[in-house]
Amino acid sequence: MDPDLSRLDSHLSALGVDAYLIDAASSDANQRYLSGFDAPDPFLTCYTPxxxxxxxxxxxxxxxxxxxxxxxxxxxxxxxxxxxVDDYGPVEAGHRVAAAFLSDAGVDSVAVPERFPVGTADGLREQGVSVVVDADDVLIDVRAVKTPTELDHIRAAQRANEAAMAAAEDLIGQATVDTDGRLIYKDEPVTSERVKQAIEITLLEHGCGLDETIVACGQQAADPHNRGSGPLQAGEPIIIDIFPRNKSTSYHSDMTRTFCKGEPSETLREWYDLTEQALEAALAAVHPDNTGADVHAAACEVYEDAGLPTFRSDPETEVGFIHSTGHGVGLDVHERPRLSTDGGDLTAGQVITVEPGLYDPKVGGVRIEDIVIVTEDGYENITNYPVALVVD
Amino acid sequence: MDPDLSRLDSHLSALGVDAYLIDAASSDANQRYLSGFDAPDPFLTCYTPxxxxxxxxxxxxxxxxxxxxxxxxxxxxxxxxxxxVDDYGPVEAGHRVAAAFLSDAGVDSVAVPERFPVGTADGLREQGVSVVVDADDVLIDVRAVKTPTELDHIRAAQRANEAAMAAAEDLIGQATVDTDGRLIYKDEPVTSERVKQAIEITLLEHGCGLDETIVACGQQAADPHNRGSGPLQAGEPIIIDIFPRNKSTSYHSDMTRTFCKGEPSETLREWYDLTEQALEAALAAVHPDNTGADVHAAACEVYEDAGLPTFRSDPETEVGFIHSTGHGVGLDVHERPRLSTDGGDLTAGQVITVEPGLYDPKVGGVRIEDIVIVTEDGYENITNYPVALVVD
Structure with a gap:
């Protein structure tokens, strides 16, 4: 199903330009979306109504x-x-070719995304084309509201994600614990790397790829972006965050669970319970009448009420709830809307993660992340995976 | 080993600017190279000597x-x-933060790469920062010449590539041929998808990932960028092009082989022999005294002498040798230098592919691609995989 671009049309009209122009490879989500073409090297897409x-x-x-x-x-x-190229060299030749292509399409003025290459923008300006930066990046807002086909693509990626998470949890579950507290399976330590490989092979079998996975244990889990390495330990939090991309559709999903092999510390148990409460509070706030900031506030309040710092209460804290509550998911794994202090209106059809968490090198980290669709009357949770800390 | 940035220093001096600025995630090779930091979302790197x-x-x-x-x-x-953000909104706030960061570093003027985001460039200009596009993209030239550590990273990726190609060839070799000419293994058709999965699992086991692999049979092989799908057929060319990225170092390799299960047609055999000659001729031209255009010319001449069209003899041909002879490989799978009609000087320490090929929907396609290091006295071929068409 082709996307509904009527909002882009009226935006172009408001900006007073003829066309929307993209210069990127299809790894750029705007390019993939607008062109419907998958190509490894940059190309130009010129959209007029x-x-x-x-x-x-x-x-x-x-x-x-x-x-x-x-x-x-x-x-x-x-x-x-x-x-x-002979007359002007390859760079200016590229700009002249682009200008001729626009002229051929009857286009004198274009709006471009924020991240459009400045070399092309300045080069087209020198050729007499008016180039306006679309500071609203309206195409990203258009992309945020998914068609039924796009929702199916994301659901499919999430099914693969659940299979991969199950493979990871299964490996932790089947492991024994040696006298040093390390997880052992088939006589070898269960490492972050080994769990990631189990995840990635499962994803491949389900038609998905991914650049990175997070399997971070103990102190590593205290840094939300640490990918994790080395042996996994019993009694410590193990954060597993998987964000696969379906190789044929290019749509993503995103889910996190935190596991503990054997008995967690009292603090870890408290943090997990608080984070589950924060998840529920944030989910309850997902509604088209609310903003991303409202959802973020709901999660922050749970933590702040428990006396823990958040980025909202202290922008420079390095412990506590030190990221936003979630983000849109689609052709990009991180896209609009943002569930943060400056997150705007929610709209039915958007797909968002809700992922509160707590971090402190003294404790480790906890994060629980579901992926949901914003609906007319709230949300539909498309995550089908249990929320449970202890793996025996 | 840190890269040698003296060429960047003198280029900044020639441009008359204080610093080189990058605004990108580390998926951008310039960013990864200069910052040495791997992060999924865009950040700023400001380099002064x-x-x-x-x-x-x-x-x-x-x-x-x-x-x-x-x-x-x-x-x-x-x-x-x-x-x-409260005063100016998130977009202008971002530009003001960036300008304050530059001011803090004593920087009033910056050079930026061609593909630097125009939103940031125009925003910094409004804040009084002088932003010059580096039309030479000198950092890409700096990146083209590899340190010994980088060469080791590429060699490691190529070892993984060879293991993956062997897994693919092995699957084709072990297949039987049914009465319709389809390859069969363990009672199931051998499809492009199945061969790609064998490749990808092997790469994962060797610490590599990849976005795409090409396993294209018959008519599909006539389009150099067709990834391929469906059952593989005996007697037809099967192009396998693998370009993995090591997940920890982010360096790539790139290699292509063309296989035929059973007896090839006479034309396919001729095309293969011609392409092997073009490969040898192009390799013989790899030398720091030559340009990328010289290497491309050496490959084109073999085909043109045989009466086949090339992009050099006919820029609009859709059959024959319809791409350049090769490209640099590093943090990007396609980077400088280019082995094409406008390819510049070669320099010792560059890593390049040499990949002549022929394409026509009536025949299919043939491509043979090695990856080599340009050395003081020619080249070192770091590809350790046989060149042979027929797989029995």
Whole structure:
């Protein structure tokens, strides 16, 4: 199903420009979304309310014609790129080809995303094209509200995620504990690396890939972005955060669980219970009448009421709840909306994570993350995985 | 080993600016290289010949201090980001924080890469910072010449690549052929998807990941960027192109082989022999006295002498040798130098692929790709995999 771009159309009209222009490879989510084309090297997509045009290299020309959403596909050679390179060098030649492509599409002025390359922007300006930065990055807001097809893609990625989490939990569950407290399976220590490999192989079997996974134990778990390494220990928190991308659709999911093999400390148990309360409080606040900031506030209040610091109460704290409560998920694993102090309105059809957590090198870390769809009357939790700390 | 940035220093001096600035996540190779920091969300790196400074979110602050190459790490909260958001909104607040960070580092003027985000560039300009686009993208040239440590990282990725190619060839070799000419293994068709899974699991076991692999059979192989899908057929070319990234170092390798299960057609055999000749001719031209264009010309001549079209003889041809002869490999899988009509000087220490090929929907496709290091007296081929078409 093609996305509804009417909001982009009215935004272009408000900005007073002819077109929206993207210069990126399809690893850029805006590019993948607007062009509907998957290509490893940067190409141009020019969107007007009537026509979607692509400018690609000769190498991508055949595939772009059959696989992209474009109404018309042009290639560099059509604009005498080689002669322009001889006259102006490859950089200015690229800008002149881009300007000729826009002119061909009847476009004199373009809006571009915040992260559009400045080299192309300045180069087009020198060729007389008006380039306006869309400070609102409206295409990111358009992308935040998913079509039913996109929701299916995210659900599929989440099913793969659950299978991978089960493989990880199973490995921890089957492990024994040696006299040093290390987890052992089949005579070898259970390391972060070994659990990540079990996760990644399961994801591959489900058509997903991923750049990184977090399997962080003990002190490592106190840093929310530490990927984790080395042997896992009993009695310590093990944070497992998996954010796979489906290889064919490019849509993501994102889920975190915290496990403890054997008996947790009293503090770890308290932190887990508090975090589960924060999750429930935040979920209860997910509603189109609320903002991302409201959801974040609901999680923060649980922690602050328990006397623990948050980024909201102390922006420079290095312990406590030291990140936002969640983010949108789609073609990017981190996208709008943000569930943070400056998070704006929620809208039905958005997909968000809700992921409160606590961190302190003295204790380790706890995080519980579900992924949900914002609905007209609240939310639909598409996470089908138990919330439980202890793995025996 | 830290990279040699003396060329960047003299380039900054020639441009008359104080610093080189990057605004990107570490998935951007320039960012990863200069900062030495691996983080999923964009951050700022400001390089002057005396000091490397990072500006990160609170979430990344602890890890940036211990893991990056930076002399100093700042975080948004140090520049009153929250108050600025209240006064100016999040976008302008971001620009004001960035400008304050630069001012703190004594920097009034910066050079930025071509693909630096125009939103940040225009925003800094409004705050009085001079932003010059480095049209030469000199950091990409700096990155092209590898340190011994970087060469070791690429060699390690190539060892993983060879193991993965062997797993793929083994699966094709062990397959039987059914009456429809389809490859069968353990009672199931051998599909592109199944071969890719064997490749990807092998890469994971060797510490590598990858976004895509090409396993393209028959007509699919006629499109150099077709990833391939469905059953593999005997007597048809099967192009396997693997470009893994080591997950810890982020360095890539890149290698292609073309296989045929059973007897190839006469044309396929001729194309393979021609492509092996083109590979040898191109390799013989790899030398610091030559340019990337010279290497490309050597490959093109083999094909053109045989009466086959190339992009050099006909920029709009859709059959024949329809891509460049190769590219640099490092933190990006496609980087400088280019072995194409506008490819510049080669330098010892560069790592390049040499990958001639022929394509036509009537025949399929053939590509053979080795990865080599440019040395003082020619090249060192770091590819340790046989070149052979037929798999029995």
């Amino acid at each position: 009537t026509t979607l045009s692509l400018l690609v290299s000769g190498l991508e020309y055949g595939r772009a014609k059959t696989e992209s959403r474009a109404d018309q596909v042009r290639r560099h050679a059509e604009y005498d790129r080689r002669a322009l | 005396t000091t490397l400074s990072l500006l990160v979110s609170g979430l990344e602050y602890g890890r940036a201090k211990t893991e990056s190459r930076a002399d100093q790490v700042r975080r948004h909260a140090e520049y009153d980001r929250r108050a600025l």
